Every structure is written in structure tokens, then in C-alpha cells.
Amino acid sequence: MRKGESLVAHMDWPLFVSYIVMLIIGMATVYSVAYNEDHPNIYEYSEKYGKQLVWLGISLFLGLMVFLIDSDIYRKFSVPIYVFTLFLLVIVLFTPKINGARAWLGIGTMGVQPAEFAKIGTALLLARFISTVNVKQQNIQTVLIANAIILMPMVLILLQPDAGTFVVFTSFLFVMYREGITYDPLILKLINRIPGIRFKETWVGGHFIPILFVVIILSVITLLMSNEKLEFSFLPNVKVPGFYSVVATLFLISLIFLIFLRVVSARRERGRATLVVILGFSMAAGLSSMVNYGFQGLRSHQKDRIELFLGMKEDPNGKDYNRNRAMAAVGSGGFLGKGYREASVSSVRSNHVPESETDFIFCPFAEEWGFAGTFILVALYMFMLVRIIIIAERQRAVFNRVYAYTVAMILFYHFAINIGMNIGFAPVIGIPLPFFSYGGSSMMSFSVMMFILLKLDSQRRDVLQ
Amino acid sequence: MNLDARRYVILAFILMVGVIYASRLFYMQVVDDQWVLRAQEIAEKRWEISPPRGVLFDRTGKKIVSNRTYYNLMMVEDEIEDLDTAKFAKLIGWTREEVRNRFKEIVRGEGTYYNKNTHKRTPNYQKIRAYPFMKELTLEEVARIAPHLDNFKGFHEEITSMRSYPYANGANIVGYLSEVSQEEIDEDRFYKPGNNIGKAGLERFYEKELRGRKGIRYIVTSAMNNAIESYADGKYDTSALQGPPLKLGVDILLQAYGEKLLKGKRGCIVAIEPLTGEILALVSSPSYDPNLMIGKRNISMYYPKLLLDPSTPLLPRPLASEYPPGSTFKLLNSLIALQEGVITPEFGAPCNKSVVGCHNHASAGNLADAIKHSCNPYYYAVMRRIVQQNRKKSVFADAEVGLNRWVDYMKSFGLGRKLETDITGLRPGLIPDVAFYDKWYGHHRWAFSTIRSISIGQGEVMITPLQMANIAAIIANKGWYYTPHFVKSIGSKGPLPEYRRKHFAKIDTKHYDIIIEGMRRVVYEPGGTGRRALLKDIVICGKTGTVQNPHGEDHSTFLAFAPMDKPKIAIAVFIENAKGGGGLWAAPTASLMIEKYLNRKITEKDREKTIIDAVFSYMR
């Protein structure tokens, strides 16, 4: 068997196909949202869709290059790659500001954002580092080095400033969590100072990261919903406080988990798992109600400050104004949408939703295709993420697995924050929707990231360990 | 520590977010309506296009109410934001100088207000009000300018469709338009502030037909408030539809002639085509030129004047003025008596002036001569027989039975109630009944002798000229009528259903011949009271009336139809406070109208001149 053939044969086709499908839908959406009657041709370079098509071509070309290079190179050269991306992040700080941030390198329209590529560099180095340590004997030094790898680009990105990408870098914490590099050693060091206590490990320390994130996400969603009243067209005069819907959703999720456990888990573990789910639900509901009633009980100026920070306030000049318009665009899509190229609120021409071709591209998509479209899109992302995790878990090499997880988590962050800001679940911080948003840097970095993963996966059998 | 299990924590975390997002999207997009409304608020604009109103034609096809449509380019100074004068001037085809001067001209044109107390002069011009910058633009000019107006804040086009009346006649028939009131807007969502609505006459009665259907265009607008494209490719748009034309039974030339005849007098003429019930003319004098009541400016200028004019030109007298019918009423009492069988055509009665006054004539030996002479004592005798038929022992109870029967007949002639004519402002008149007299005199406290003045159409009886003309039509038809109406067709449809239904008076056909013969004698036999209505080649049947009036001279009235064998016109003339009886003024007026309508020319030039030239003292 020739090498090329084996590459194609061993490539993960479900992931590749879902990636291509995403690219096609994304391209169609850019064409629709930026459509200009004077230049209807999609190849028209003066229009955004023409440019996006060029970026798409470049991305696929880069992907092909990546796919042809021997996968070992990424592990070997992870340090130079990381240093190079850090170097670019430093360079970019000496460029003039564009839209209030020093984020662009390059000339005119063909500029790139180094922060997008720093994700890849960081992912590779983190994978390399974790693959070299024995997690069974992890210590404070391991935790600190891993954190330093993440923190260095984060600080540089914050200097630009680029809050969105900064937040995305916290996705690496989940990868560390999966690999067992947690903050437990730090917590143990603190706790074991107390006389008479000598813990080997703590549950809270071990699961510190997911717990922290659940707490943060639940709090933010509860806060955002606390001022809302849900109304139903088929139930007039009934107004449900938004907080109830949070608890109801939690309950629903717990129920799904319980049913899932009945089917999957062994009889022996079932009792314990059920207890965990019930306990988890009680704690989550408790936290949510604490946040809700705590917030309601706050004095108005304190409330104002939180509302302003989360962008819940109606401010015609503020960012929430965009979010409100974006939500109007999404919500007005209905079940089947308004039809392709019929987005009346969020098309670039109408300009009611600024950045509707970049950060808010979910808007025109949701407006045109309705819930039918958005549900399929969410499902597609879910499929992609689950697929990447399946790929990650079948790797023999730790490097490959860690890298695959970074791809999954970065993708997940972009998905969750970007769509969250279109549906009022996340504050407005500008990060692109992968494969959709207009712009070359994000398209290229996600494509390269994806092809490195596909390459590593296709050669997973070559790795002996 | 089992690290492999952590994959499930991460998977659960990811899937949980996916489920939450999908449910949130379902709620936002499918369940919650607020975003749809918000989106419409943001991006959609509803443009209403008002069609021109339906036009009105007379029975000969002459356009008597039409539209003049034009556009004004309006300007609100307060809303103007950094106007590019050069660009704007280019758009409207003016020079920059002209544009600047026009602003000054508008301010100047509004004039100033001089306060006597403070000796200060302040301009009337207000920055927040809209003033026409360019007036009466053509459709082509508007099509060129309007699409670009979004770039010039503070300017907008305004469509104005105004009525115009090629014939300055029939103001009380057609009515007028005026701006809708807030109550009318609240009542009917069709109207927006500034819209016009019919306020009187046919304009009001046929408002729903005439206004047509508004066109609605849904436009997608941008953040700059520019129209981008039609919403959903115009799927929900509807085009404006003009109201259907109304064809009236009115003969505008006859109407104009009637108005000419009544110049200088207060009075009415109502002419009806007996076969169809179509109103040929409805003259109310004095009237006004309907062209005065066009547009806000004119209305605010002329309406108060017309309203306060002591000769009440706004009052549609033929519909709204209730007069005692006078001697014309004798025709109905004759018919009722014949139908009741209390007299025969050969019934005679002495002209006994000790009961009631009469003029000098030989006593009537039969009914036809009694009509000819309009003998008052004769009709007292007739009415006594109707009211006191000796059906009850008590004279009071007997009168009650008799009057009840009489009222029943009168109602069948369309009296004592509003006719369902297609116009507003109708009054019912009054036919006094038992309840009426019981209230007046007390139960069983009245009999014929108490109420006898109704025999000769005086006393409590009240009738409108329209009702009187309808009586002429009923007699001409020998017993039936269509409710008098103006509109004979609405677009391609006929009149309203109500006007296709025959109504019957409760009198047998055979009784009419003798009455009609009496009416002929009124005009054509020596001693007849309506000799001045005589025409040589048309046989007119008529009946005069002289209505006593405590406030001045008697009213002169005449009821007629012609020709005798095949009636084509039934007419009632009513001239207020005319010195001399019905024969002197109303009868010749009616004959001129009949001749004008049937022959289209006037042979009795002297008669015409006398009537037209007469100006009564109260009008001077």
C-alpha cells in the first residue's frame, strides 16, 4: 500500500465531511448576508464573499500542505512554533490600532490575527509538555509550567486587547483537567497545613475546573434570565419568571441523565450515580436560586453595575443594543425562517445588526433558516465535538490525545460564546463562529487546526508507545 | 484516580450546553412572539397608499364629483439635519439661490402676529410644523424626487387628493369631506390622522364604498432608515383600489335649474322619478358652492361662516325641515276616506265657512271638485267620517279607533318616520297618533272636533319635502313606491337592496283615478287653485297648499306629477314665507321644473322670469 492511499484510507471521514459541510453552509451564509445586487457573482473579489472564497481556497491549500507533512514534525517543532507565535504576538503590539485593538498583522484587507495562530502554538506545546510528564506523580511544578504555557500568550493577547480570544484560552484548563493536571496539588498544599489533616487528594481540587465553570456558567445564565419574564402566545396572562426556566431546564437535564444512567450503567453503580445526579441537581438549583434572589435583593446601584457588566441594560450606544437587535433577528426567524437571502434585520445592507457578517453571522443564518436551521447547526457542532473527543480517546499517543482535546475545547468555546451572545446567554465579546464568520485568520487557523488533527489521527497506528 | 472517566464529564458538559442552546433557540424562535414584533419595529415599515375616492356621475353620465390628485413636497424645519443645499437643489431642479429664497418665502408667507398690548411682532411660522416646500407636483416629478428624500431629513412627500365639483350645484346632496376626528380614528383603524372622511351627504353615507381599499407595501428598511427592498418580494403587499364610481339618479342640469329658480328665496324642490324612486333633483335654498368646502384651509375659512349664516345654507331643508303639509294633505285624506268607504267620489258637502275659513267658490258636489277648489269645510266633513265611524258608543273611544286606522294609512305612505333614503340628515316628520293626543289632552279627552285641523294638513302634522315628493310619486304610481334614493348604481352593481323593494300604500289602485282627475282639474279647470302650473303640451296633475305659519307669511307649496298618463316626474315644491298661496309661487316653479325635465326647454319665459327675479324680503 502506498503512503498517500493509506493516508486517505485512514482519514476520519465523518469529521472531514462535517468540516466540509460547515464550510459550505458558512460560505453560503456569507454570500447571503453580504449579497450585493450590483455584483451578484460569488467570485466577485470586491465583495466580501469573493474574498471569503479566496480565504477558503487558501485554507484548504494550507490544510493539504499540513496533511502532507509528516505528523511527527508538530511534536518535534512544537517549541519553535510556540515561540514564533509568541513573537508575532509581541510584534503586533507595535502596529497601529485598528478598531481599538492592535490585533492585525499585514497589509490592508489581507491582514491576519496572530492571536488566532497562537491557539495552535499553545495547543501543540501544551500537548508536548503533558506527553512528557508522568501525571501520576504530578506536583506543583507541573501545574505551574502548564499554566505558564497558557498564561504567556494570554497576557500578550490581553495587551492588544482582545477579550474574546483571552477567554478562549481558558479552554485549555479543560484539557489539563482531562489529563489529570489539576489544581489539586496547590489545594492540598494549603489544606494539609491545617494540623491533623493529611489528604492524598480532594474531590473538589480534582474537579476544580469543571465545578468552577459550571458555577460561572450557571450564575451568568441565572443573572441574565433574572430580569426576564417568559410569555407564551398560547397562554395569555401567564408570565413565568426567567429564573424558573433555569431550574426547569436543570431538572429536565437531570431527568435525561437519570434515564441515560438506567440504560447505560451497571446495576451495581446505578444507586450511587443516581444519588450523584440528584445531589448535583439540588446543588445547581440551590446555587441558581441563591444567585437569583441574591441579585434581586441587591441595591439598585449594585444591580446596575452587574447589569452593565453583563450587558443586560438597554443602552442605545452600548453593546447590548447590538445584542438586542441580534436577538430580534434570531427570534424573528420562526420555525422555518424567512428564506435564503431574506434576512430583513441582519443583512449587511440593512445594517441593523453591526458585524453581522463576522461576529454576528449566526443572526442572518438563524433569521433565514429559522429553528429548523439553527437546530441542525447546533446538532452539527455537537456531532463534530463528540467526534473529535471520540478521535481523541482512540489515540495511543498522549500528545495526539491532548492536542485533539485542545481542538475540541477551542471549537466548543467559540461555539458556546458566539451563539450564546446571539441568544442572550453570553456577554458580547467578539469572537468568530468557526467556519462561518467572514475573515481569513479564523478560517485558516481552524482549518489548519483541523487538518493537523486529521493528520495525527490518520497516522495514529504508526506511533509506537 | 480514574482519568478515563473524565471524558464523560467533558462530554456531558458539552452536550448540556448544546441542549440548553437548542431549547433556548426553540423558545426564542418558535414560542416567544416578542422578537418578531421587535424585528418588525427595527426593520419593517408599512407604507399605506390611499387611492383616490370613487367619483360620482349624474343620470346622464356627467361627472359631478371628481378628484384632483397632486403631491406636495413638505418641509419640517426642526427635522432638517445638515442639508446639502447644492444636492437638494439639483434633486428638485432648482438653483441653490431659489432653495434658500423659498425658505424665507415660507416664513414670510405665514405672516406675523402683532400683539397690541406688548407692541411686539412675532412670526406665525413654526419650526415644528410641516409646510409645503413645493406645491402640486406632478406624478412624474414625484417619482423622480421621492425615492431620494430619505437622504434629506426633514423633507417628505405628501399625496393630496382633493375633490372637485365641476358643477357648483347639489352641495346638500354630495356633502363634503373633512379631516377625521380622533373618535373616528379610534372607531375605524382604516383612518390615520390627516385622512379625510365624508362628513355630510352622500360622501358620508357612501363613505365605505367611496374610500376604496388602501394599498399596503411592506418595506425592509436599513439602519439609516432607507428603504432597501420590498419585504418578502412583495408577497404581503396589496395594491390600492379606488372606490367604485357611483351613478346618481340626479339630473345635474335639472338640479342647477332648480337652484336658479329658488335664488332669493328660502325653500326646497324635490323631484323623483316615480317608476324607480330615483331622486332627480333635491334643491335646498339657500345653498353654497361645494368648491368652498375643499381642503383644510378652505374649510376652516368658510365653514364657520356658513354655519353662522342666518339663512342656514348648510341645512339640507328637503330632508331635515319639517313643515305642516297644508292642503296637499287633502289628497291623502281623500284616498283614506275612499278606502274606508266612508265617502264615494260623488260625495258632496257645502262650503260652510262658519266651521272653518275658505275662499269664495261654489260648493263642491263631488270629490274631484273638492280637490280642485281645495275646500276646507268639505275636508272637515271627510275627516269627521274617517275619525268618527260610530264603531264605539263613546265618542272618545270612537275617535281613538278612527285615528288609529288613519295613522296606519299615513305610515304606509312613508310619513311619520324617516325614509330610508341613502343620505344622512333625514328627519321623520310627525303623524300624531293616539298616544300623542292622549299625552296632549289626556286619555279619552279628545275627539274629532279637538283634532280637526289635521283634516287640512295644519296643526300637529309635520312632513318633510322629500316625503311630500314621495306622496306625489305614490299617487303617480297609483299606490306604490320605491324608497326615494340618490344612487342608482355602485360600480357595476345596481342600487342597494333596499331600493329594489316595492312598498305599497294601503289604498286600492282603483281609488287613485278620481284623485288624479281632481289634480288635473286643479291645473286645467277654471276655479282650480293651480292654474299657474298649466303647460300646453304636458298634462300636469297637482295640488296646491298654503301653509299657515305663526312666524310670518304663509308657506307656498305644490305637489305634482306629469305627464298624467305616463308619469315621469313627481315633484314637491316648498317656498317659505311666500306672499300669496301655493298657486302663486310653488305651482309655477313646479311647472318650470317639469317642463325643463321633460322638454329640456322653457316655453313659459315670463313665468320663468317672474320666479327667478323674485327675491323675498328676508333674503335681501
Ligand SMILES: [Zn+2]
Ligand atoms: Zn270651500
